[in-house]
Amino acid sequence: MESWxxxxxxxPALNIVRQCGPALGDxxxxxxxxxxxxxxxxxxxxxxxxxxxxxxxxxxxxxxxxLTGGVRVSVWRADLTDFKVDAVVNAANSxxxxxxxxxxALSEAGGPQIQQDSDDYIKSNGDLSTGLATLSDAGSLPCxxxxxxxxxxxxxxxxxxxxAEPLLRKTIxxxxxxxxxxxIKTVAIPAISSGLFNYPLDQCAMTIVSAVKDYCERQLxxxxxxxxxxxxxxxxxxxxxxxxCRQILTPQMSPSYSQAAGGGRKHSAKSSALTVQIRxxxxxxxxxxxxxxxxxxxxxxxxxxxxxxxxAISKALFTKAGGKMQREIPKRFPxxxxxxxxxxxxxxxxxxxxxxxxxxxxxxxxxxxLYVSVLECLKRAVFNRHxxxxxxxxxxxxxxxxxxxxxxxxxxxxxxFSQGSHEEIAVNFVIYPSDAGTYEAFETQMKYLxxxxxxxxxxxxxxxxxxxxKDDVRPPIPKIGLIARSDEAAREATQWLRNLLFExxxxxPIYNNFIQHFDEQAYxxxxxxxxxxxxxxxxxxKGRASITVKGHKQEDVVVAALQVEAMLCHVQKEFxxxxxRMFQTLSTDKIFHQREETSFKxxxxxxxxxxxxKNGLQVVKIERVKNxxxxxxxxxxxxxxKCPKPKIMIQRVPAxxxxxxxxxxxxxxxAPPEDPKLGEGIYFAHKVDAAMKLWKKQNEVYLYxxxxxxxxxxxxxxxxxxxxxxxxxxxxxxLYDSVHGDDVTVIFSTYQALPKHIFTxxxxxxDILFPMRADLM
Numbered sequence: 001m002e003s004w005x006x007x008x009x010x011x012p013a014l015n016i017v018r019q020c021g022p023a024l025g026d027x028x029x030x031x032x033x034x035x036x037x038x039x040x041x042x043x044x045x046x047x048x049x050x051x052x053x054x055x056x057x058x059x060x061x062x063x064x065x066x067l068t069g070g071v072r073v074s075v076w077r078a079d080l081t082d083f084k085v086d087a088v089v090n091a092a093n094s095x096x097x098x099x100x101x102x103x104x105a106l107s108e109a110g111g112p113q114i115q116q117d118s119d120d121y122i123k124s125n126g127d128l129s130t131g132l133a134t135l136s137d138a139g140s141l142p143c144x145x146x147x148x149x150x151x152x153x154x155x156x157x158x159x160x161x162x163x164a165e166p167l168l169r170k171t172i173x174x175x176x177x178x179x180x181x182x183x184i185k186t187v188a189i190p191a192i193s194s195g196l197f198n199y200p201l202d203q204c205a206m207t208i209v210s211a212v213k214d215y216c217e218r219q220l221x222x223x224x225x226x227x228x229x230x231x232x233x234x235x236x237x238x239x240x241x242x243x244x245c246r247q248i249l250t251p252q253m254s255p256s257y258s259q260a261a262g263g264g265r266k267h268s269a270k271s272s273a274l275t276v277q278i279r280x281x282x283x284x285x286x287x288x289x290x291x292x293x294x295x296x297x298x299x300x301x302x303x304x305x306x307x308x309x310x311x312a313i314s315k316a317l318f319t320k321a322g323g324k325m326q327r328e329i330p331k332r333f334p335x336x337x338x339x340x341x342x343x344x345x346x347x348x349x350x351x352x353x354x355x356x357x358x359x360x361x362x363x364x365x366x367x368x369x370l371y372v373s374v375l376e377c378l379k380r381a382v383f384n385r386h387x388x389x390x391x392x393x394x395x396x397x398x399x400x401x402x403x404x405x406x407x408x409x410x411x412x413x414x415x416x417f418s419q420g421s422h423e424e425i426a427v428n429f430v431i432y433p434s435d436a437g438t439y440e441a442f443e444t445q446m447k448y449l450x451x452x453x454x455x456x457x458x459x460x461x462x463x464x465x466x467x468x469x470k471d472d473v474r475p476p477i478p479k480i481g482l483i484a485r486s487d488e489a490a491r492e493a494t495q496w497l498r499n500l501l502f503e504x505x506x507x508x509p510i511y512n513n514f515i516q517h518f519d520e521q522a523y524x525x526x527x528x529x530x531x532x533x534x535x536x537x538x539x540x541x542k543g544r545a546s547i548t549v550k551g552h553k554q555e556d557v558v559v560a561a562l563q564v565e566a567m568l569c570h571v572q573k574e575f576x577x578x579x580x581r582m583f584q585t586l587s588t589d590k591i592f593h594q595r596e597e598t599s600f601k602x603x604x605x606x607x608x609x610x611x612x613x614k615n616g617l618q619v620v621k622i623e624r625v626k627n628x629x630x631x632x633x634x635x636x637x638x639x640x641x642k643c644p645k646p647k648i649m650i651q652r653v654p655a656x657x658x659x660x661x662x663x664x665x666x667x668x669x670x671a672p673p674e675d676p677k678l679g680e681g682i683y684f685a686h687k688v689d690a691a692m693k694l695w696k697k698q699n700e701v702y703l704y705x706x707x708x709x710x711x712x713x714x715x716x717x718x719x720x721x722x723x724x725x726x727x728x729x730x731x732x733x734x735l736y737d738s739v740h741g742d743d744v745t746v747i748f749s750t751y752q753a754l755p756k757h758i759f760t761x762x763x764x765x766x767d768i769l770f771p772m773r774a775d776l777m
Contacts, residue, residue, distance in 0.1 A: 005490050009041065009478040013501040016558050017041050017480065022421065023566035026383075028482070030569040031656035032493040035372070035379045037416050037481035059083070059521050060570075063242045065249050071216045072227040073209075075245055077238040080188060080231055081109035082524035084142045087135075087182075089175055089189045091197070092118075092148040094127040102190055106146065110139030118148065131170035135178050142524065145184070149175050151193035161200060165207050168193055172211035179226065188231040191241065201237060205244035213248055235280060239424060274446045279418040282426045285446045287433045291320040294347045295388035295428060297381050299374075301395065302353045306330055312432075313392045321346050329353065330596040337485070338376055342592045349386065350592065352377045356395050363401060367409050370395055372483050374413035382423040385577065390428040393438045403441040411445045488621065488760050491701050492655045500558055507550040508561035510568070513669040515545040517571045525567065529560045536560065543676035572660070579664035579750075583629045586636075593627040593662045595758065608650075608707065611688040612761055617703065621760040625662050625706075630754055637751040638711055641737045646709035646754070649684035649745060652695040653704050658758060661706055665750040671695065678718025678739055679725075681746040682753065684710050690743035707757040710745060713737025718746050 009017055017024060018041055025036040063075040080088050080102065091102050096118035098107035107114045117136045121128070128134060133149035151171045152164035171192055179187050191208065193199035212228055230241045273286040290298060290313055300317050303310045306329040308318035318325060321344040328341040339353045354373040356366055374391065381389045391410065395401035414427055429446075431439040480497065484490035500508070515538065518526075526547075530536045534551040547564055551557040580591050600609065600622060612619050638644060653661055657670035666682045673683045673694045685691035691705060716726060718739030725736035725748060738747045747753060 005482040005484075005494050007480045007482065007494065007497060007501075009480060009501075012555050012558075014041070014478050015555050016501060016562070017478075019555075019559050020562045020566075023562045024480075025379075025421070026569045027562060027565040028493055028497075029379055029383055030572060031496070032489045033485055033659055034489055034493040035376050035483040037375065037483070038419055038479075039481065040478040062238060063245050065245065067213070067216050067249070069216060070226065073212060073216075073245060073249060074227060074229050075238060075242045076188075076229055076231045077233065077235070078188075078231050078521075079233050080190060081105050082142055082521055082528075083188050083231060084520055085188045085229060086143065086184045086186045087145040087147050087179065087188070088138065088141065088143040089133075089147045089149055089187065089192070091190055091192045092128070092150055093153075094130065094150050096122055096128060096148055106141065110141040110146070113137065113139040114141075114146065131167045131174060133171065133174040133178055135182065142520065143188070145182075147175055147178055147187070149192060151197055152199065153193065154198040161203055164193070164199060165203075168199065168204070168207045169211040169214075172208055173215050176212070176215045176228075179228075184226070186227045186229060188229045190232055191230075191237045194237065201240050202243075205237075205240040206248070209241070209244040209248045235424065274443065274450070276446065276450045278415060278449075280421060280424045281414060281418040282424075283414055283429070283446075283449075284426065285429045285439075285442055286431070287439060288430045289316065289432070290390060290392045290430045291316045291346060293390040293428065293430060295390045295426070296349050296386035297377070297389040298343070298346060298348045298351050299377050299389065299391045299394070300351055300353045301392065301397075302329070302355050304355055306353075312397050317346065317351065321351070325351065328592065328594070330594060338373060338380070339594060340380070340592055348390075350384070352380065352389075354394070356401075363405070366395065366401060367405050370401070370406065371409040371413045374410050375417055375483060376485075378414070378417045378421075378425065378427070382421060382425055383573070385573065387424065388426040388428070390430050393429070393431055393435070393442065396435075396438050403438045404444075407438075407441040407445045411442075411449060415449070486621070488702050489655070495701050500561070505554055506552060506557060507548055508557055509546055509548045510561060510564055511544060511546045512568050513543075513545045513672050514568050514571045514575065515547055516540070516669070517575065518567070522567055522571070526564070529563060534560045536564070542674070543672045543680060575667075575669075576660060576664055579667075583633070583664070586633055591629050593625065593630075595623045595625055595659075595662055598622050598624045598757075608688070608759070612705075612759065613764075615688045615692055616764050617688070617761040618764045619759050619761050620702070621758075623758040623760075625755045625758060627662060627665075627755070630665050630751075633751045634709070634711075634754040637749065641711060641713040641752075643711045643713040643737065646711050647686075647745070648707060648756075649686055649710045649753075650688065650691050650705045650707050650759075651682075651684050652691050653706050655700070655702065655704055658704050658706070661755050662758075665755065666706075666708065666747075666753045667750060677720050678741045678744060678746045679720070679722030679748075681722070681739070681748040682750070684708065684745050684747070684753065686743045686745070694744060701762065703761045703763075705759045705761065706755050707759065709754045709756060710747065711737065711752040712740070712745055712747075713752075715740045715745065717741070722746075722748075724748055 017038065021038050021041055028034045028036045059076065059078040061074055061076050064072060066072050088106065090106050092098070098104050098115055098118065114136070121134060121136070128148065128150050130150050130152055133147050136146050136148065138144060138146050149171050152167035154161070154164055175187070175189060189208070191201065191204050194201045194204040208230070232238050232241065273284050275282060275284045298317065300314055301311065302308065302314050308314045308326050308329065325341055325344045329339060337355060341351050341353065343349055343351055354377065356370045356373055377389065393406055394410065396403050396406050410429065429442055431442055482490055482493055484493060526536050533553060534549060534556050537548045537550070539546050549557050549561040549564065551560070583591050600619070605622065609619055638646070651666065651671050653671050661670060668680060668682050671683065674696050683694060685694050714728065714736050715738045716736045718741055722739060725739055728734045728736060738745055738752070740746065
């Protein structure tokens, strides 16, 4: 970490952040790689005018398993009012009066026909008894049918659940009877009775999953292909459903976050591990060996020279991981930097290597770097969809940082992270078994946090200072803390924030070709944003997609725009995950990449630096890109198209896609040209002046150019509308490898280009309009 900036919040800016802080944090990390912290901000779902806004729920599958007889059971976080499925189950009352909870939401979204049909049923048949269900049309909902089901209603959460359990099981079986009789292929079932009907959530989940399992084993006939989808919009319920499925349907599976939250950790019976739930973070303090942890991510503390044999933690990881991990580490390791490598022989997917001090830095500054590093490790883990991470006691060994100070800063980082994150993650603090002094320091902080959590109901509190800052009784000044890997990223992010939050605006344009990946559910969400004086307009012109959010009130416009940005973050994550899965089918190499800053003095850059200068650009940083999986696939492509000598070309990439290019290569979505007159592929310029014409400068602080090796192969002149190269004249069964124009080449395969360097530039006459706090004190 090299840059830190704080932005005070007040007025409309504060109201905007209150309504969509987590979405804003996701956008900042996705676009600029910046970790956002929020001080003195209470997040809520209502605007300053007091009207309630429906929260945006990004659809996500959390679990899936195939049972015998062709039945699949899955767990989803989604909004049932726009969930595309054959039948949605409504948690109804006996009179089918849809006046609260899910029933009201479905009735309002589906239109008056739903309530009218329900009234007609009651007139003809009388009340629907507890444990029974009935089928009706779905009105304007995206599903085909609604199954109204009446679950047991308890007078309070302390009622006799034993009497209600058979009725809830009967309700689930009644639903599945209708599914079977009507040959319904997909059905979405919520946590019936858990909300307004007071059935304890954990027991409700276990009963529903158990009833589904029993029914599928006894009643459903083979050949009825069916997916039973357990769908809820709130995290606690989704988590309990996943835990119940893993426990009942796949008890042999390895522990996940949900199992950890439910007490299913392997170590829990063997050690005196302490745990505390902080919103969506399950924090565990344990004694153990960091190299033996089985979490998705393990964090290492490393020396500035990148030598894994120096330091007890680093050496222990190196011994178990093997020499390959050392080869993935750059020789120069800047303080505050975090490098990701594969897990090699460790029982994790990735290792985050962080350098917090070199013995020359004052302790206070080193502790701040430690705090920021823990924050970024957490943010990076959830961004990459990891659900568990293990930290050692960073800096308490040869760096000599105070044990109590380290514990305080690491715990504070987790607490601050939980304030702005809506993703679940299990976080382990792993202390070496014989290090009694360090464990005692961490245990003191853990017990204090447990006490404060219980005292202030931390999991539901919106003010983290009340729950953790023991000695600070003053309310904190509302502000966003912006922590960036570089000064350039911090400037980009800060200017974006200033334009969005503080400049008067009644429309926000969003240019992003991942809009083309929106599915029907995403468009349903966009349509819901078009209310309360806000309009959302999509356009696609000359190969460039955009969404413009307009309205009379700035707060409403920006909140809606940030919800669109959150949707785009989700789509981009899914796209990257799919590309990584594709890599794994094509290459046995572990998927990881590095960006390492390199010297301007290398003579290999002489010509390109001169070219940038000639076009009025000042190069402020050069980074070397390393991605072994991409390199291997590039070599395979080189042999396939028989093109042994790649051409060096450049592509200008927006800041938000630089990291994605390093991770999964070049894609047409990342850098659409101003005019795709040569086809709908991936564009590269031969020189800087051609790149400046191909990608027009907008209002960026910095310009980013990725230098790549490109396989042109057999090439022909391009033309508008091409989605693949044309056929060879000599062999109509074969295609050209690329197309070209004046000083431009277009390819149509990711694997035909390999990113090598990133040049960060700014216009020579472009002055930065605001000061940046570049120190870490």
